[in-house]
Amino acid sequence: MKQSQLFMPTLREVPADAEVKSHQLLLKAGYIRPVSAGAFAYLPLAKRVLNKIEAIVREEMDAVNANEMLVPEILPAELWQKSGRYQTYGQDLYKFKNRQDRDFILGPTHEETFTELLGGDIKSYKKLPLLVYQIQSKFRDEGRPRFGLLRTREFLMQDAYSFTADNEGLDTIFDQMEVAYTNIFNRVGLDYRIIDGDAGAMGGSTSKEFSAPAAAGEDTIVYTEGSDYAANLEMAKDFYERVDRSDEEQDEMTTIDTPNAKTIEDLSELLDEPASSLAKTVVVAGPEGELCAVVTTGDFEVNLVKVQNALGLPEVDMADEAVVKEKLGAGFGSLGPVNLPEDVKLLVDERAADLVNFTAGANEDGKHFTGINWGRDVALEDEQIGDFRTAKEGELAVDGKGKLAFTKGIEIAHIFKLGTKYSKALGAQVLDSNGRNVDMVMGCYGIGISRLLSAITEQKADDKGLVWPAAIAPFDVHIVPINLKDEDQAALAADLEATVKSAGYDSLVDDRKERAGVKFADAELIGLPVRITVGKKASEGIVEVSVRATDESFEMTVAEAVENLPKWLSK
């Protein structure tokens, strides 16, 4: 393609509100423009990248016999009322009415849509398994869209859904999809880790997250050098072995005055005890005001996702201090598990459950109890005990094979074993081989297609601009004649364009009347893998080849350049 016919508005300056590298560079290189907060136009170069990514996704989906479909983006509210998500999804759900005053939403995801469709037509296990997917715009009314394509209100996703008659069928497809996604990201040329994800958010049992390590990432990936263990911070587990301390002597429980101990650190200093032997109590609230006190040792933070999943609630948050004070009788500095009101649940982290003769707030401002013991002073059942803490860097990992390290990552894909949550809610049943009606067993799978542009940019771009992996570059080769008025250069550039094309590569020819410096700067900015400069040595048939990723340059004949393209453009 001729660059003079390409809408490629590169900028000299970057808008001041672009905070992260990928947002800055994608704007500067003329790949994206905002249309409203969190909703971007993909300009021609970006659309070419998206098309190449989508082609890779389609090939890998074909390989696992997935069926491509396309469902509406406007969905009737009834569909989401059936699953309950119309109420629980929260403010991120775009709701609107049509001219007949009926309620609709803009789909942020399509578990309900596909469950209703497949459930309506598939009535026997003999028609299963089925794997369906689509590539489509999704909508989420983010409170604070930011970081360019990383957090947007409208984004492109590939979303896939599997339907099987039993859990074994799901396990098989889940594993196939993990391989398919692995192939996709390997081909796209991205660095990524597969980590344990939070399945609870989708109402499922198991999930794996594909995360691209990058400083701009909003997620924390927890991993170890010593093993394959990796998890999202919300799910990461450190190693802890329960201790039986039942034969230790129990002190008497007494009240102490602690008017200046507002934090665990204050208390630790006051009592000269390590935070790890003190109990920290926080109170969380569910969406309908359900309260639960969570006790951890003082050296750990409570993990809201683990608590939420244990409580089986769609979301939980820290309770308001005013609410807590009204209910428990004290503010945040003096809470504890002793004498909790009956309608406040209690969860205890396993490390805290092994404390004896410990100190905790007395649920009276400025007072703590010391010498508390579980069982004697606070009833505690086994099912109230679990891992409710956020893992810390440097702790031993749950597999015992190495210390936990943290890095920032961008979530690029997520695969879930959903089970029967949606099929049950929407009545999607099949007859099994015994002639009984069973709920279909589902999995769901998603890739953040548009977000990949940012993830790749965060990982690959350099000071001069974007650097595209060959498999998804907008064009393979950038042909840059210095002066098209020079007949030798014009002829050689035309020859090169034709030769590159017949070798099976696409090229962009910079036919603009611009200075060489402008052309080179734009070429580096937009980041095509190979640049072939046609300059003064055109009369000798010599060109200069520059490889964007390695910064190497070579002078060679056109024939040599084209011969070497497969090396530089290996996909």
Add this chain to the structure above:
Amino acid sequence: MKQSQLFMPTLREVPADAEVKSHQLLLKAGYIRPVSAGAFAYLPLAKRVLNKIEAIVREEMDAVNANEMLVPEILPAELWQKSGRYQTYGQDLYKFKNRQDRDFILGPTHEETFTELLGGDIKSYKKLPLLVYQIQSKFRDEGRPRFGLLRTREFLMQDAYSFTADNEGLDTIFDQMEVAYTNIFNRVGLDYRIIDGDAGAMGGSTSKEFSAPAAAGEDTIVYTEGSDYAANLEMAKDFYERVDRSDEEQDEMTTIDTPNAKTIEDLSELLDEPASSLAKTVVVAGPEGELCAVVTTGDFEVNLVKVQNALGLPEVDMADEAVVKEKLGAGFGSLGPVNLPEDVKLLVDERAADLVNFTAGANEDGKHFTGINWGRDVALEDEQIGDFRTAKEGELAVDGKGKLAFTKGIEIAHIFKLGTKYSKALGAQVLDSNGRNVDMVMGCYGIGISRLLSAITEQKADDKGLVWPAAIAPFDVHIVPINLKDEDQAALAADLEATVKSAGYDSLVDDRKERAGVKFADAELIGLPVRITVGKKASEGIVEVSVRATDESFEMTVAEAVENLPKWLSK
């Protein structure tokens, strides 16, 4: 692909509310399912057709150097307030608020979006012409969605926009796009006509509509056998040559009682005069209540689109009788051009403008004037005279080369010369070669991608089911082994699948455990171009080839069958 892994839910019965053939068959053959009124899911077979259509569109767009992009579907209201369409587009526009209570719409079309984007980055005529397009879901809150994919609330469109520095540039691109669209529809395999369309709706000057003749069409195409002339009924023109009757003797204007003449037919009978020599007056109203009396001869109907365009209003409709009576003093049966109130405009069809000594309503119920003459009794300027009538079947066409005939058609594409309407409203200017700021000159172009599935079905399908043109069929070849437990059949089917693939065609293999009758019925219903049945003669290497479009069948060897594929699958 194996049919057992394809989600292809064919039906034995068709839902009763599917009125037209394409709606019935696309449901029955498992191509589409409704998710809400006017919003359909495209099941795997339909998505494969869409993908093939989109690939053809992309190739033809590449050929005219068009830039593919993708813009958001949620648009800020401000964008449409700038063009005025936020107010004037009417109830079909989906409006909603985000969580911050800001107003948004779902894009039904994107003139404003692209004008803002290109206007923001293109500042010089040197960067023009530019041609951009996208393929994307569009939204229109239809009052009465119907006929399957023909009138929906969410639909796939290819929408393109051209930006040039002057009208000559627009003319060139407009012609190129007409060729590109012609190529697309030729390749897709559709019968269509290019007709004069209504450019006024988009605020432009010239438009051409691509219309697919089909009984289910909602538009009337007007054409002649004798020439290329073809137009949408709203734009069709019959032949009429003005007559100079200024030297005819003028009668005196007199009032007559016509209490029983409610219609032109009544009046014609009462006065024993042909309707063609009587004046019929209707009053139309604009969106802000602007009134205009329109006079035609009694044998023609007033054409609201022509009137709307002449008045330069976004829409007009027949005025309410109560409003008319209040303003003009009489109800519908007694209206006329004499003594109109000053704020009621007057337009006169050219045929009516040539009447002398004619009769029209007196704007007093039950009274008419006879002996009216233009100029003497009613002031009439040349610019008030024009073609404001709806053409009639059997009249001579405007080119004088044949009589007008009517047929029903489905609008499948529309191309418009927009001029500067949007660039002016959104301030999209460039410096021209003289260094002056000029509004960019725009064109817009659109193909109803999803609607094509219905149009093709209306034209091609037969009693047994769908019949896909080879270029866009979901699969090229349907391989139907009768009994896969027969080793010869299984081996030959597998061999055939591989051979067809290596010949460059895709195939669907019916590996289901169904009776031959069910397999054949499904095969005919889904309508792949070539079916190859592997049956009892498999042991001799003989198969049966059936060509769906022609109903021909041949027995031959696998080698012969594959050799002949290019003939049956010529694209």
